[in-house]
Amino acid sequence: MHVRKHDNIKEIRIDKLERLxxxxxxxxFSFIWRSAMEVxxxxxxxxxxxxxxxxxxxxxxxxxxxxxxKDEYGCCLVLTNETSWIDIPIALKEQILSYVHS
Known part of the structure; x- marks a missing residue:
């Protein structure tokens, strides 16, 4: 599928319910449930x-x-220097920063 849109990731956090x-x-992304990916x-x-x-x-x-x-909306989410990291362990942040999504 050709990605038609990009959006910046404003914030990444682990909340009180331990969800990412x-x-x-x-x-x-109100219809993301249609992707049947538990997101x-x-x-x-x-x-x-x-x-x-x-x-x-x-x-x-x-x-x-x-x-x-990407699959459901054709939208690629992108990290920026302005992305906020809240309650994200350093090792996880490093993993995420080194991941290149194609």
Whole structure:
């Protein structure tokens, strides 16, 4: 699928429910559930989130969130120097920063 859109990632955090949350700058992904990839959209907070990790790591869920937005919406989420990192362990941040999503 050809990616038609890009959106910056405004924030990445692990919330109190231990979910990985990825907040896009502009896009709304209210129908992301259709991708059947266990990625969800919080309408009030305007962010994507994963379930609390069980078999998968937070990094696996980060990749899954990016894949779901690309597959379902044709939108590639992009990290920027302005991306906020909240309650993300250093090792996970380094993993995410080194990941190149194609």
């Amino acid at each position: 949350c990825v907040m896009p700058d502009e896009q709304n 969800h959209w919080d309408e009030k907070g305007k962010f994507l989130y994963s379930p609390k990790p069980r078999e998968w790591s937070y990094f696996d869920w980060y990749r899954q969130i990016l894949d779901a937005t």
